[in-house]
Amino acid sequence: MKILKYFEGEIVTLKKPHACGENRWKILKKGVDVKLQCEECGKIVSLERIEFERRIRRILLDTGKWIAIVNRE
Numbered sequence: 001m002k003i004l005k006y007f008e009g010e011i012v013t014l015k016k017p018h019a020c021g022e023n024r025w026k027i028l029k030k031g032v033d034v035k036l037q038c039e040e041c042g043k044i045v046s047l048e049r050i051e052f053e054r055r056i057r058r059i060l061l062d063t064g065k066w067i068a069i070v071n072r073e
């Protein structure tokens, strides 16, 4: 089983962009639910952790590089 590491404050992209067209989200809070804030419009959404881990596609590192998360459907 793979353990997915991600931290509060990091920027991620999801499988689908937000309704406003942006696909960069900041992780505000980790827990049973993961709270994300859209980087464009500021909207905050809450996803169940398992759902978030299914939808996450990339994580932006401090170095400015994106790492891809490969999820099997």
Ligand SMILES: [Zn+2]
Pocket: 018, 019, 020, 021, 022, 038, 039, 040, 041, 042, 043
């Ligand atoms: Zn948005």
